[in-house]
Amino acid sequence: MAAYDADVGVVGVGTVGAMTCWQLARRGASVVGFEQFAPGHDRAGAGGESRLxxxxxxxxxxxxxxxxxxxxLWRELEAETGHDLLTLNGGLMIGAPDGELLTSVRASIHEHDLPHRELDHDEASATYPQHRLRPGEAMILDEQAGFLRPELAVTVAGWRAETLGARIVRHQPVLALEPDTDGVTVVTADRTWRVRELVLAAGAWSRRLLPHVVPPLAVQRLVMTWFPARDPAEFAVDRFPIFIRHSDGFDISGWPTLDATSVKVAVNYGYDQVPDPDLLDRTVDDRLLGVIRAAVAEQLPGLFPEPVRVGAYMDGYTSDHHAVVGPAPAVPHTFLACGFSGHGFKMSPAVGAAVADQVLEGGTTLPVAHLTPGRPLDDHGLGDLRTVMADLATPVGS
Ligand SMILES: Cc1cc2nc3c(=O)[nH]c(=O)nc-3n(C[C@H](O)[C@H](O)[C@H](O)COP(=O)(O)OP(=O)(O)OC[C@H]3O[C@@H](n4cnc5c(N)ncnc54)[C@H](O)[C@@H]3O)c2cc1C
Known part of the structure; x- marks a missing residue:
């Protein structure tokens, strides 16, 4: 009989890999997680202090x-580790009352009877004067929204998994994966490992290890900026809910101040392809900063419009912007959990639980059917992505 190093190997102990290790170890499975850096690092999907x-x-x-x-599950992870990870201070969705953003949010609210408040232009301006609204703009307050602490969450999920018996191999990139009918061989620089089942949760790198199995992913760079507040008390957790605002064709999102000085703002300016995730460019060009500065100056007058900190991170995007979670089609003993398309952090413990169910029980009652790897996914549209800098460099009028 073949000897196995563990029941389950998890490749990538980042956001989803750490949660999967925790959930598997919680159920008593023997687990080995492989991470090229260390859980909680800030070089990929989970960096930058906070997540919506x-x-x-x-x-x-x-x-x-x-x-x-x-x-x-976030509350359970907090209880098991003694750390504050999720703060629910509300979330403002800001835009035209009948625009795409507020309409989509309203659909979720009505279908699931979620606690919320609609604020028209005048009430919104009076209640949240930190936002300078344009005529006609309104807000919806999602009362069950807030923010997570990503680096800490991944660190403590990995640590909790180890406390429950998992082994995490740090600073060891997996070089190759070889699935066969009895299990999967995992190759690292020092040795080979044998596991019964394998979960691939390698984020932006996922396609590199199983290029014919993982659907096309575009690796996109996302930039975050921190602007000092003129009066930090106005942007404190209890006065300034997280927000997403849609105007001029792009989304801007923000968080309350977590350091009593600066407010983090992210502008989703479209596309910014990373050709090689090993070479993520962490510098932020002044022309791009100009776009963000202008949005902050107009929309958030209580911030000095000059960032004191910038950061660049990345995520893998599928063509339909929904993740890929479940058994890899036609590949034995292999499960995929990748392609979280810029919105995977908040759901990661539930994804980890769903994957643990699928690996250990052969299925899950958690609602992840819409994320099945078997759905049609192609590279339609992904090949056309350029870097945002190329776009900014294009002369106006051309
Ligand atoms: C700037 C930014 C802001 C975001 N904002 C939000 C938000 O507000 N709310 C939200 O819900 N989501 C948000 N997201 C999305 C969310 O953070 C990601 O979807 C999520 O972190 C992706 O998790 P992951 O596990 O797939 O990838 P990662 O967290 O990047 O983990 C993948 C891991 O695999 C490791 N790895 C890769 N290859 C190998 C290998 N060969 N061997 C060993 N290890 C390997 C990597 O080192 C990494 O640790 C944001 C993403 C970014 C980048």
């Missing part, structure tokens, strides 16, 4: 039950 948590989900009402399950 929302339940009135603009990406689709079908996510709401998964997000409510995630909310319960």
């Amino acid at each position: 948590f929302r339940t009135a989900y603009l990406e689709g009402a079908q996510y709401v039950p998964l997000l409510l399950a995630a909310q319960r």
Whole structure:
């Protein structure tokens, strides 16, 4: 009989890999996780201090039950580790009352009867004067929204998994994966490992290890910026909910101040392809900063419009912007959990639980059917992505 190093190997102990290790170890499985850096690092999907948590989900009402399950699991991870990871201070969705953003959020609210408040222009301006609204703009307050602490969450999920018996191999990139009918061989620089089942949760790198199995992923760079507040008390957790605002064709999102000095703002300016995730460019060009500065100066007058900190991170995007979670089609003993397309952090403990169910029980009652790897996914549109800098460099009028 073949000797196995573990029941389950998890490749990538980042956001989803750490949660999967925790969930597998919690169920008593023997687990080995492989991480090229160390859980909690900030070089890929989980860096940058905070992540939005929302339940009135603009990406689709079908996510709401998964997000409510995630909310319960975040609280369980907090209870098991003694760390504050999720703060629910509300979330403002800002835009035209009948625009795409507020309409999508309303659909989730109505389908799942979520706690919320609609604020018209005048009430919104009076209640949240930190936002300078344009005529006609309104807000919806998602009362079950807030923010997560990503580096800490991944660190403590990995640590909790180890406390429950998992082994995490740090600073060891997996070089190759060889699935066969009895299990999967995992190759690292020092040795080979044998596991009965394998979960591939390698984020932006996922396609590199199984290029014919993982659907096409575009690796996109996302930039975050921190702007000092003129009066930090105005942007404190209890006065300034997280927000997403849609105007001029792009989304801007923000968080309350976590250091009593600066407010983090992220502008989703479209596309910014990373040709090689090993070579993520972490510098932020002044022309791109100009776009972000202008948005902050207009929309958030209580911030000095000059960032004191910038950061660049990345995530893998599928062509339909929904993740890939489940057994790899036609490949034995292999499960995929990747392609979280810029919105996977909040749901990660529930995804980890779903994957643990699938690996150990052969299926899950958690609502992840819409994320099945078997759905049609192609590279339609992904090949056309350019870097945002190329776009900014294009002369106006050309
Ligand atoms: C700037 C930014 C802001 C975001 N904002 C939000 C938000 O507000 N709310 C939200 O819900 N989501 C948000 N997201 C999305 C969310 O953070 C990601 O979807 C999620 O972190 C992806 O998790 P992952 O496990 O797939 O990838 P990662 O967390 O990147 O983990 C993958 C891991 O695999 C490891 N790895 C890769 N290859 C190998 C190998 N060969 N051997 C060993 N290890 C390997 C990597 O080192 C990494 O640790 C944001 C993403 C970014 C980048």
